[in-house]
Amino acid sequence: MQLCRFNEGRLGVVQGAQVRDVTEALDELPAYRYPLPGFDPLVAHLGEVMATARQLLPTAKVLALDEIDLLAPVANPGKIIAAPVNYLKHLAEAREDAEIHHRNQVGEIQRVGLFLKATSSLVGPSQGVALKHLDRRNDHEAEVVVVIGKEGRDIPAARAAEYIAGYCVGLDMTTRGPEERSLRKSIDTYSVLGPWLTTADEVPSDNGLGFSLKVNGEVRQQANTRDLVLGIPALIEMASSFYTLYPGDLLYTGTPEGVGPVHPGDVIDVAVEGLGAMQVQVRAA
């Protein structure tokens, strides 16, 4: 199933160029009171929500996909985990280009591990990217994003698939500079997630996913997740050896070569095989 969030927090099932409004399925979620849980309630109850959504489908209101505003498919992730330099050709380009590395040591992911992005940086495709620090390079990074489906710690790579709810298309926007990654990549709107959540059962696990990014129609990045240095199971093993993973946690798996600057007025298109395509407008903050 492909589940989207749209307009004022509505829930939809994507079918081709149409969306069926199944917002009533959110009634499956418990009525939480303070203190709220530190995980995403929709992903934590995905099975029940999907079952109810299926029942609602035949009579659900139908909307055109191009007439709705897409929000981040996961509204309340407890954390946004991200993999630095996880494609060899991007590692090479980062080490060669002083405007990317800024004298930061660019190490192999096996040594430098993962980083976190602030959850307040998360937006959906319709919200666009608002650039800050316009005197610096602000780069696009197209990434495949894993949505964690259930709580787990010390998960061995061989069992990682059990912990995946689904996948999304992501943009890990980045202001270049000497500061820590988590600061430069946590600016409001610098984590784009879209266009919808494709549940894991609909994604082939073994052949890799091809993806591409265009700026103003020009191809800038083109890659396949089979070229990840640390594949998705290894990333889940590494992350969960440090902290507990919860339903709705997001894992940005890393960007391939071809990163480059964007400017106010640019339009970014990112597409991942089987996960859909999203268009994101760039503006000044």
Ligand code: MN
């Ligand atoms: Mn990245």
